[in-house]
Amino acid sequence: MTATLPQRLLRDMLRIRAVEEAIAERYAEQKMRCPVHLSIGQEAPAAAAGAALAPTDLAVSGHRAHAHYLAKGGDLKAMIAEIHGKATGCCSGKGGSMHLTDLSAGFVGSTAIVGGTVPVGVGLALARQLAGRGEMVCVFIGDAVLETGVFYESANFAALRRLPVLFLCENNLYSVYSPLSVRQPAGRSLAEAASAMGLNATAGDGNDVLASHDLIAAAAARIRRGEGPQFVELATYRWREHCGPMFDNDIGYRSPAEFEAWRALDPIARLTRQLLAGGGIDNAWLAATSGAIKDEVDAAFAFADASPFPGPEAAFTDIWSPEVAACRR
Amino acid sequence: MPSMTYGEAIRDALAVALARDPAVLVYGLGTPDPKGVFGTTLGLQATFGADRVFDMPTSENAMTGIGVGAALGGLRPVLTHQRLDFALLSLDQIVNNAAKWRFMFGGRGSVPLTIRMILGRGWGQGPTHSQNLQSWFAHVPGLCVVAPTTPEDAKGLLLNAIFGEDPVIFLEHRWLHNVTGEAPEGFYRIPFGQARRLRAGADVTVVAMSLMSLEAAHAVDHLAREGLSCDLLDLRSLNPIDWPAIDASVRRTGRLLVVDAGQETGGVAGEIIAHAATRLWGDLRAPPRRLAMPDAPEATSPALTAAYHVRAEHIAAAIAEMLGRSTDTTPLVAARRFPHDVPGDWFRGPF
Ligand SMILES: Cc1ncc(C[n+]2csc(CCOP(=O)(O)OP(=O)(O)O)c2C)c(N)n1
Ligand SMILES: [Mg+2]
Numbered sequence: 001m002t003a004t005l006p007q008r009l010l011r012d013m014l015r016i017r018a019v020e021e022a023i024a025e026r027y028a029e030q031k032m033r034c035p036v037h038l039s040i041g042q043e044a045p046a047a048a049a050g051a052a053l054a055p056t057d058l059a060v061s062g063h064r065a066h067a068h069y070l071a072k073g074g075d076l077k078a079m080i081a082e083i084h085g086k087a088t089g090c091c092s093g094k095g096g097s098m099h100l101t102d103l104s105a106g107f108v109g110s111t112a113i114v115g116g117t118v119p120v121g122v123g124l125a126l127a128r129q130l131a132g133r134g135e136m137v138c139v140f141i142g143d144a145v146l147e148t149g150v151f152y153e154s155a156n157f158a159a160l161r162r163l164p165v166l167f168l169c170e171n172n173l174y175s176v177y178s179p180l181s182v183r184q185p186a187g188r189s190l191a192e193a194a195s196a197m198g199l200n201a202t203a204g205d206g207n208d209v210l211a212s213h214d215l216i217a218a219a220a221a222r223i224r225r226g227e228g229p230q231f232v233e234l235a236t237y238r239w240r241e242h243c244g245p246m247f248d249n250d251i252g253y254r255s256p257a258e259f260e261a262w263r264a265l266d267p268i269a270r271l272t273r274q275l276l277a278g279g280g281i282d283n284a285w286l287a288a289t290s291g292a293i294k295d296e297v298d299a300a301f302a303f304a305d306a307s308p309f310p311g312p313e314a315a316f317t318d319i320w321s322p323e324v325a326a327c328r329r
Numbered sequence: 330m331p332s333m334t335y336g337e338a339i340r341d342a343l344a345v346a347l348a349r350d351p352a353v354l355v356y357g358l359g360t361p362d363p364k365g366v367f368g369t370t371l372g373l374q375a376t377f378g379a380d381r382v383f384d385m386p387t388s389e390n391a392m393t394g395i396g397v398g399a400a401l402g403g404l405r406p407v408l409t410h411q412r413l414d415f416a417l418l419s420l421d422q423i424v425n426n427a428a429k430w431r432f433m434f435g436g437r438g439s440v441p442l443t444i445r446m447i448l449g450r451g452w453g454q455g456p457t458h459s460q461n462l463q464s465w466f467a468h469v470p471g472l473c474v475v476a477p478t479t480p481e482d483a484k485g486l487l488l489n490a491i492f493g494e495d496p497v498i499f500l501e502h503r504w505l506h507n508v509t510g511e512a513p514e515g516f517y518r519i520p521f522g523q524a525r526r527l528r529a530g531a532d533v534t535v536v537a538m539s540l541m542s543l544e545a546a547h548a549v550d551h552l553a554r555e556g557l558s559c560d561l562l563d564l565r566s567l568n569p570i571d572w573p574a575i576d577a578s579v580r581r582t583g584r585l586l587v588v589d590a591g592q593e594t595g596g597v598a599g600e601i602i603a604h605a606a607t608r609l610w611g612d613l614r615a616p617p618r619r620l621a622m623p624d625a626p627e628a629t630s631p632a633l634t635a636a637y638h639v640r641a642e643h644i645a646a647a648i649a650e651m652l653g654r655s656t657d658t659t660p661l662v663a664a665r666r667f668p669h670d671v672p673g674d675w676f677r678g679p680f
Contacts, residue, residue, distance in 0.1 A: 027679075033631045033670055034453020035679040085453065085630025096453045096629030112457045113414065114387050147386035148418075175387055177362035182384040244679040251363040309632030316625045 005051060006271065006280050009209045011289050012047035013268045016067045018293045019076065022301060023066075023083065024245035031305075032083045034096035039067035041239035044267035045170050046071040046140075048212035048234075052220050053138055058106045058124050060117035061140035063098050064170075064238075065110030068140045073105035080300040086307035093310045094318065106135075114175075115141075115148035118167075122154045125165035125229075136164035136223045144175035146190050147183055152197055155229070159198030162228035166219055167199060169233045170206060176242045177253040194231035206234025207267040237262035330481075330511035338480035338512045339369040339445075339501065342487040343407065345516050347377045350405060353491060355382045356392070357409030357445070366409055367447070367506050393419035393444070397426045397496075400442040405491050413446035413500070414457050427496035428471035443490040448502045448539070448590070450638070451670035452678050455629035461591040461622065463538075466498040467568040467600075473521050474567040476500040476539040476590070481512040482565055485519030492518060500567075502540040502590070504672035522569035530558030533648050534578040536601055537588040538564040545588050547641035551661050552648055559648060567597050572604065579605055583614030584651050588644055589621035596621050615651050620644060631670045638669075 003011065020038045027036065039046065050071025053059065061068040069079060075090065082089025083097045091099050098112035108124060111117050121139035128135050145151050146169070158165050171190055173180055191201040200222060204215045212234050219230035239259070241248035249256045275281040320328065333341065346353045355373055357366065361384055365371030374382040385392045389410065396406040410416040416423070427440045449459045467474045473495050477483040483501065490497035527542060528549045537545040542563040549559040560578045564570065579585050585605050589598035598619035605617050620639045627634060642658035649656040667674055 030678070033678070034455065034629050035458075082629075085632055089630075091629075093630030093633060094456070094626075094628040096455050098455060098457075099629070112455070113418070115418075144387040147388045149388065149390055150418075176359055177364065178359060178384045182361075183386040253363050310630055312633070312636050315628055315633040315637055316623065319625055 004280065005213070006210065006275055007285070008051055009047050009213060010268070010271050010275060010281065011293075012050055012071055013043040013209060013271070014290060015293045015296070016043045016046060016070050017268060018297050019070060020066060022297050024240065026301065027245035033085060034083060034098070035243050036083065036097045036245065037064035037243050038240050038245070039064055039238070041262065041266070042170055042172055042206065042236040043067055044209035044212050045168060045206050045234045045236060048209050048216050049138055049140070049168055052213055052216040054135065056106060057135045057138060058108050058128070059138040059140065060108050060121040060124070061110035062114060062117060062142065062145070063110070063112045064142065065100050065140065066097070069100045069102065069107050069110065072102075072107045074100065074102035074107045075105070076296065077300045077303045078102065081304040081307050084304040084307070085309060086304055087310040087314070088303070088307040092314065092318070115145045115150045118145060118148070118151050119154040122158045122163060122165055125158065125163040126161065129161070129163055134224065136166060136220065138166045138168055141167060141169050142175065143169065143171040143173065143180060143190060144183070145169070146193055155194065155197040155199055158229040162226070164223045165229045166216070166223060167194065167229070167231045168216065169231065170236055171233055172236050172238045174238065174242070174254070177251070179253070191231060191233040194233070199229050199231040200227065201231040201233065203233040203235070206236035207265040207270065209267050209271055237265075239263065330513050332509055332511050333480050334506065335480045335483050335501070335508045335510070336368045336506035338484040339487060340371060340373070341512070342484040342491075343370065343373055344376070346405070346407070346488060346491045347373065347381060349516060350492070351381075352403060352405045353381065354399065354404050354406040355409070356385050356406065358385060358387060358411060358415075360384055360409060366411060367503070369506070370409070389415055389418040390422055393422035394426060396442045396444075397422060397430065397440055400440045401430070401438055405441050407443040407445065407491060409445040411447055412449050412458050413462060414449070414460050416444065416446050423466075423472070423496070424469055428469045432471060439494040440496045441491070441494050442496045443487070443499055444497065445499045445501060448500055450502070450504055450627070451634065451672065452676070453629040453631070453670070454627065456626040459627040463500055463567050464591055464596045467597055471496065472568065473497045474500065475521060475565060476567055477565055478505065478539055478542040478563050480508070480510040482519060482525065484512045485517050486521070486565065488516060489518040489520060493521070500539060504540050505543075507673060507675050508543070521566045522571055523566065524562040524564050524571040524574040526560065526574070527563045528559060528561040530560045532557055532582060533559045533584040533586060533651055534575070534582045535559050535561045535586045535588065535644070535648065536564055536575060537561065538567060538597065539590045541588040541590045541639065544639065544641045545644050547661060547664070548644035548648065551641065551645050551658070552656060555656055557648065557652060557654065570601070575601065575604070576609060579609050580612045583612055585613070585617040586644070586647055586651060587617070587619045588639060589619060591622060592624050593619065593621035594624050618647055618651060620647055631668070635669050
C-alpha cells in the first residue's frame with residue numbers, strides 16, 4: 001500500500017524528529033564532537049519541501065541542515081556517521097554536522113557560513129537552465145540570510161535570468177540569540193523584501209505541513225512552467241538551543257511563554273490529531289511507523305559506532321585534484 | 330595586579346574604553362546576547378546603552394564598511410566576529426577601504442576601526458570555523474595585526490587598537506579565553522610592534538604567536554629542565570613585527586625556530602625566516618626552522634585533528650634536534666589530561 005501525501009509528510013516529520021532527538025539524547029556521550037544545529041520543532045518546511053520536490057531536483061542548505069538532507073532523501077547512516085567523524089560519513093569525516101552532501105539524492109551540499117550556499121544554488125539553477133533540463137534547485141535559508149548582501153545579489157541574478165530556483169526561508173524569528181527586532185526593521189516582511197527583488201514570493205504557516213506543502217508545490221509548479229525564481233517564507237520555531245542539544249529558554253533571550261505557545265503548535269502533533277480524527281491514519285499505523293523509524297535510527301547509530309575513523313593520512317587528501325596533488329612534493 | 334582570564338581582560342578593556350571615550354562603539358553578532366561573545370561583552374550594553382553597544386544584522390561586509398564610515402566620522406568602533414571565518418565576507422571593506430583610506434586620499438582621513446576576530450579550533454570546528462588567516466591580513470599595507478597571548482597583553486593591545494588611529498585586526502584564539510593571568514587595572518596601552526620575551530635563554534631563539542606561544546612555553550620549560558636554554562619571544566604584533574627584538578636574539582643564539590598558528594605556505598613564519606636568511610645570514614649557526622599548521626584545512630573528525638596541530642612536544646623535539654640533542658617528550662604529552670580537541674576541562678562543547 002503506498003502512502004498518502006499526509007502520511008508521507010507525517011512519517012518524514014516523525015523521522016526527522018526521531019533522528020534529532022537521538023542526537024540530542026546521545027550528545028552528552030561526547031562521541032559526536034562537532035557543533036550540531038537541530039531542527040526539532042521546525043520539521044514541517046523540510047518535510048513539505050521533500051515531498052514537493054522531485055528526486056532529481058537539487059537542494060543546498062546551511063548550518064541547520066539535518067532535516068533538509070533527510071527530507072531530500074539523504075542517506076541517514078552516512079549522516080550519523082559523519083556527525084561521529086567516521087570514515088563512512090557522507091563527507092568521509094571531513095565536514096561534520098555542518099557540511100552534509102548526498103549527490104545521489106540531489107542534496108548537493110550544506111555549509112556553515114550564513115548565506116554561503118545561496119549563490120551556489122543559483123549557479124546550479126543556471127547550469128540546469130543552460131542544459132535545457134527541467135529540474136529546479138531549492139535553496140534552504142533562515143531569516144538571517146535576508147540580512148546578507150549575497151542574498152540580494154543572488155536573487156537579482158536569478159530574477160534577471162528567470163532561473164529555476166526556489167528560495168525556501170524558514171523564519172524561526174531568531175539568529176542565534178538575536179531576535180529579528182535587533183536585526184531588521186519592525187514590520188518588515190521577509191517575503192515582501194524578496195518580492196521587491198523580483199522573486200515571486202508567498203508566505204505561510206510553517207508549522208502547518210499541509211499548508212506548507214501547498215505553498216511549496218505551487219511555487220515549484222510555477223518554476224516548472226518557466227515563471228522564474230520563487231520565494232516561500234514559512235513561519236516556524238526552533239525548540240532547542242541554537243547550537244547543541246539542550247533547551248535554552250532559561251538564559252533570557254526568549255521567554256518560556258513564547259516557547260510554550262509555539263510548542264502548542266507542534267507540527268507533528270497537529271497533523272497526527274488531524275489524521276487520526278479524519279481516518280487518514282490509525283493508531284496501528286502510528287505504532288508501526290514509529291517503530292520502523294526507531295529501528296532505522298538505532299541502526300544508523302550502530303552503523304556509526306561500528307564504523308572506523310578515517311586514517312590519519314586522510315587529513316591530507318581531497319585538498320587538490322589528484323593531478324595537482326601529484327605535483328606538490 | 331588583579332588576576333583575570335583572557336576573556337575577562339578583553340571585557341575589561343572594552344569597559345574601560347567605553348567609559349573613557351563616548352566615541353567608542355562596540356558591536357557585532359551576539360554582542361548583547363546572554364552569552365556575550367564568550368563572556369567578552371557581557372553587561373556592556375546595560376552599562377553603556379544600546380546606542381553604543383549593539384547587536385547587528387548578519388551583514389558582515391556592510392557592518393564593516395559602516396564601521397569604516399563611523400570611524401571616518403569621528404567614532405572608534407570595535408566590531409567583533411565570533412569566528413575569523415565570518416569576517417571573510419568583509420574582506421572588501423577591510424582591504425579596499427579600511428586599509429587604503431589614509432593612503433589613497435594622501436593622508437586625509439584615518440580609520441581607527443578595531444576588528445576582533447576569534448580563531449576557532451577543535452571540537453569539530455572544521456574547515457570553515459577554524460581558520461588562522463593572520464598572514465592574509467599581515468600582507469595588507471595599512472592594517473595592523475595583533476594576536477595577544479596573555480590577559481595583560483590582550484587588554485593593553487586592545488586599548489591600543491581602540492585609541493590608535495589605524496585599522497586593527499585583533500586576533501583572539503578561542504582556546505586562550507580561559508587562560509588566567511595578571512593584568513593591570515584601568516587604562517593602559519601596549520604599543521604595537523613589540524614582542525614580549527616570555528623566557529630568556531641563550532641556545533635557540535623561539536618566535537611564536539597566540540596559542541602557539543603557550544605551547545612553546547611548555548616546550549621551553551621542559552627543555553630547561555634538561556639543561557637547554559631558549560629565548561622565547563611572543564610576537565604579539567604580526568604587523569608591525571618587532572624586528573629589532575628578533576635580530577638581537579638571533580644574533581646571540583644563532584638559531585631560530587618560528588612557530589606559526591597558521592598554514593605553512595605563505596605564512597608569517599616564512600616571512601620571519603626570510604628576514605633571518607636575508608639579514609642575519611652571518612649570525613646563523615644552523616638552518617632556521619618553522620613549525621606551522623600543515624597545508625590542509627582542519628577537518629571535523631577528531632581522528633583527523635589528532636596529529637594536525639603543532640603541540641609542545643613537537644616544538645620541544647624540533648628545538649632539541651636543532652641543538653643536536655634528543656629529548657623525551659612523554660611528560661609533555663602526559664601533562665594534558667583531556668582529549669586533544671578541547672582546550673581544557675572547562676570546555677564541554679559545542680562551540
Ligand atoms: C557569515 C556568518 N556570520 C555569522 C555566522 C554565525 N551563525 C551561525 S548560525 C547563525 C544564525 C543564522 O540564523 P538563521 O539564518 O535565521 O538560521 P537559524 O539558525 O535560525 O536556523 C549565525 C549568525 C555564520 N555562520 N556565518
Ligand atoms: Mg532563524
